[in-house]
Amino acid sequence: MSQRIVVDPITRIEGHLRVEADIQNGKITDAFSSGTMVRGIEKILRGRDPRDAWAFVGRVCGVCTTVHSLASVRAVEDALDIVIPPNAELVRNIMFGTQYIHDHVVHFYHLHALDWVDVVSALKADPKKASEIAQSISNWPKSSPGYFSDLQKRLGSFVESGQLGIFANGYWGHPAYKLPPEVNLIAVAHYLEALEWQKEIVKVHTIFGGKNPHPNYLVGGMACSIGLDDVSAINAERLAYVGQLLEDAKEFVNQVYIPDLLAIAPYYLDWGGIGGGLGNYLVYGDLGANGYRDPSAYKFPAGAILNKDLSKVHEVDMRADAEIQEFIDNSWYEYPADAKGLHPWKGETDIKYTGPKPPFEHLDTKQKYSYLKTPRWKGNAMEVGPLARVLVGYASGREDFKAVVDSTLQKLNVPAAALFSTLGRTAARGLESILVADWTLEFYNQLISNIRNGDTRMANMDKFDPAKWPAKAQGVGHTEAPRGALGHWIVIEDQKIANYQLVVPTTWNASPRDGEGKQSAYESALMNTPVAKDQEPLEILRTIHSFDPCLACAVHLYDEEGKQVSRVKVL
């Protein structure tokens, strides 16, 4: 007999995701992932000034507040053939790096850790033992027995008060939690320290973007002026402060995040064989050491891997009509009669909801069942995100990627095959954080050196005036958002946006199956996942959270009832 479990909404993500999974003999036999709120940014953009698009798309989401704005200005610059000054590239890269580290740390501690860390168990820890473990894995100063014992007392009062959702609403005591109490205590300590740390690092966005959230971008460069002695510009003091924040970020990644990851992983090595899914990976690439227009010098190289074959990295062309296409066989949209898959330049966003009227018990997964379209690369379902980036970097033979990956495999004493898993995905996020923290400092040093040499150019306004634009133009802008490959495609006609399509990372990962019945990444990764207690599907959360879902841009949503539901029905 099989049971269908509904987890709706999946908590600790941005946005609204519903997962339905069929379970037989304690394992998932089929899974359906559904974005249940409509998206429509494309419609808002039509007819607007392309130079304003970044401000609208930046509003899509509060988590990756900058990535959409970045992809947007790049799409417009691509369409109009605008080359931006090196400093603007560097500032964009620094903001990108900041976004990454912030996002990955917050994801690890605040959205994902509680899938592995049992908060209540931490109350049973011996603070002295916790201190010994902490000191054995890192030089981080906050590690005395007194520190852990004070923290334990605070934690006790949080749990007792029952007022704090994060400590109250967990599957505490679930048999799938395996960490000793002391490791749980260390992780909770760092959960709290990460809260304090994260609010500092985002100041980099305020400094370069003028404001945060939703910092300013500019078609043609960046809207910040550099003046070393100017009190109202980004001056020497502000720049030094950015440098300090980036150093602090690097230290937090290397002294807290990574040691914790390596301390937790050995207890969950079975998850190195669970949740792998597709085995196809897609990366658009980003962080150009020689500017965005030179992909050969990208820190994150572009490419695709098929069937876990790391011996071959395929080239990806975002402009080719037959490569990236979106399908709607299982999505609540309507295409022109003869259309099957549409390249984003020709994309359509005509919503046609045919699902059950909410509130409903179950989706009819034999019909259309999601507001997410189904993107495919050359017909293949692809996973995007940290694991894809780390694998493409590794398979491209890059020494920096090899160094962090090989040393981690060695420390955990697992084969490379363990990368293709839930654990691999979570580890990859940490490994790329190490790299990004280093690269961001490189970009920062380059920026300082340019400024010292007298180059303070931040924008190229030669083509800002629409009178200089062709009557028709189209462009594509991409970035590697923390959650994966992000592309914006724009068509400009008569100085206005004629079409605008976003294909966002979570759409690649969370989309419904395609017309041939091929699952996308979430659904595929959930197959065969063990579920010990159907009322507390912790294992589903582990794999879904390992992708770091962010549905806000995949779909715009609201939480109709707001209740966390996990319903079980015997089929």
Added chain:
Amino acid sequence: MVFPECDTNYVLVLGVGNYLMGDEGAGVHVAQRLGERDLPLGVEVLDGGTGGFHLMGIFEQYEVIILVDATIDGEPAGAIRLLEPRFASDFPRSMSTHDIGLRDVVEALQITGRLPKIYLITVSAEELEPMTIKLSPAVQHSVGQIADKLHTLLWDWWRERNLASSAGETEDFLHTFA
């Protein structure tokens, strides 16, 4: 609490919501309206958008936060409510799209012991319409009302705090709002 020196940040009016989803963006519209007007020193306005965790550092810089956000609470569109949430769990359930959002920020501030006094002004929406940045007429009207009312109250408050010899408690703030 006595109103501090004028050069200190004291009150922040923080409008939040998704500007791209019609009435869901009501808080942002209030912030934009109020931001165009003269306000007492020590009072600032911020369009928090869908800020989430990014807002945590901002919360810590003020003694009082006046949050303005849309909600779907079964009330007719445009209904205005003033709440004084003490815990994240006091926030109305169906607030907006920002899931890793205000509740988490409030909870995090509670954990770190830095939660400022929070007032929450909600505007009821009946339907969140995606694909528009326009407000419904009822919510549009309420946005104007809230901006006007806050403008008046903030000035009244400022005058009272600066002129009266016996300063009241912040708890009284906004008591005439509703």
